[in-house]
Amino acid sequence: MRKDCVFCKIVNREIATKIIFEDDLVMAFNDNNSVASVHILIIPKEHIESTNDLTESEKNEKLMGRLILVARKLAIEKGISEAGYKLLVRTGKEGGQEVPHIHLHLMGGDWKFKPNI
Numbered sequence: 001m002r003k004d005c006v007f008c009k010i011v012n013r014e015i016a017t018k019i020i021f022e023d024d025l026v027m028a029f030n031d032n033n034s035v036a037s038v039h040i041l042i043i044p045k046e047h048i049e050s051t052n053d054l055t056e057s058e059k060n061e062k063l064m065g066r067l068i069l070v071a072r073k074l075a076i077e078k079g080i081s082e083a084g085y086k087l088l089v090r091t092g093k094e095g096g097q098e099v100p101h102i103h104l105h106l107m108g109g110d111w112k113f114k115p116n117i
């Protein structure tokens, strides 16, 4: 938990957000500036700034695997798995990361605009 981290505040219920999914390790909620009809952020509950801060540990393998599997599950639930969707993790300044708490974007359905990459 980082006091100044917006996603930690969501995990801690200090910022009210509709939680789409939650388990022991991760949480998912809608991106508040969505680029598509389905635009969900899946985050670890633990504060980890970016992929640079992951370790080659079973704990982190499990965590990052969980993020992907939750994205898969939500894509099925939202009805976008057949058509396909985009998963995105940004890292650091050059990667365009705005919120320094690892998050996986799940994007699909009707696109407002479709980033090329």
Ligand code: AMP
Residues within 6 Å of the ligand: 006, 015, 017, 030, 031, 032, 033, 034, 041, 089, 090, 096, 097, 098, 099, 100
């Ligand atoms: P990134 O550029 O990968 O760091 O993406 C950060 C994303 O977090 C952006 O798409 C923002 O729209 C989104 N975001 C920032 N603050 C919030 C919030 N309080 N609730 C939901 N989404 C947020």
